[in-house]
Amino acid sequence: MKDKILVSATRRFARHGYAGTSLQAICDDVGIRKPSLLYHYPSKEGLREAVIAHLVSAWQTRLPQVLAAANGGARSFEDVFIEVAEFFHEDPNRARLILREVVDHPQQARQRLGEVMAPWASLLVESIKNGKKSGHIRADVDVEAWLADVVVLMVGTFAAAELTSVVSPNMGEGSDERVRRQVAEVVRMARSSLYRSTHADNETESDQKRTRNTEEST
């Protein structure tokens, strides 16, 4: 029961925001009365904290795989972002929730994001800076800003998948396909803006139509 409340709260907080969600609405979802909800969670604020804590812990569970990817050598960056994309793909509400927290409680969200990102972010930054010295990473990359950009891109892509269709409304209704394309382009942008010469540069002009169909999944 406590879990059903958490699931409903997560969905509603993500979709309508904290202020836009009433305890009554959550109770209606799970079929109980307000006092029953307040037996499981001390207050609305307490419920919000539980929702965030659950999100953080889901991420912590994921961390080992991300860290493993980060140590994978040359393809480190791409593998890390693929792991991150998988995390959001599992439940896009996670991205929306993060986005809401960032705009609703900027300083608190910054701190929490810092704690949660620190382990893998510092690894990545270190790795990129080494790449700069050894020459295969562009010298003009602002590493911290680059990483922040890619995180914004990841969260933004999943939180606002609807945006894509602004430009290409002719794409299939299935937003799954849309998100896939969007993520692929995020990875491509991240990579090609980082490396001095991109692997994809050995593409000839003959295959301009597109070699990769889903992703480059070679």
Next chain:
Amino acid sequence: MKDKILVSATRRFARHGYAGTSLQAICDDVGIRKPSLLYHYPSKEGLREAVIAHLVSAWQTRLPQVLAAANGGARSFEDVFIEVAEFFHEDPNRARLILREVVDHPQQARQRLGEVMAPWASLLVESIKNGKKSGHIRADVDVEAWLADVVVLMVGTFAAAELTSVVSPNMGEGSDERVRRQVAEVVRMARSSLYRSTHADNETESDQKRTRNTEEST
């Protein structure tokens, strides 16, 4: 007076969201009573529409400059994004407002964004696709996805300027400097992920330590 209401509403909707803002709070800001506000605007919803309409009209005012930049030849893309950045820099609440609209009313926001972006977005997309044919644009760029990414990046950078400090908390408190770096990196990413060979590539390996020193200031 009507204007003071609009200004307060814009700020509060941007910062705390529509549901998180009470008419009373706006009235307190401008020093009137609720019925007076409802004389100027028919309802809370009506006020929200006015806020959005004002944002759209501010953008329309800007449009000519953006279109002019889009026709500037080789530097088209960069100039367009510099114009867009200027628009958000004038008032970051604009970015927050857009972001809120996108998560709160996805389909409505998508439609409105489509209308507002169409004129310059189609110019840009066309121009990039031509660049592909003539060979100076990478063949593997997913043009529509790329544009969506850059828009997300622009809005996200101004809406969540606080994010940057997650990675580099040692940076100056002045978020102005932070945003500047962030925008610069957005432009760099956008450009270098687009062109087959970037202008910045003529950097030699000798200035790898960093041309700019505002960076992580070793």
Next chain:
DNA sequence: CCTACCGATCGGTAGG
């Protein structure tokens, strides 16, 4: 632009 007031709903408590 105001006073006075409305029904509805908010988060939360008492008490079992």
Next chain:
DNA sequence: CCTACCGATCGGTAGG
């Protein structure tokens, strides 16, 4: 997990 109920606040109206 419930019924019953709380004060506070919500958006909005009547009437001037």
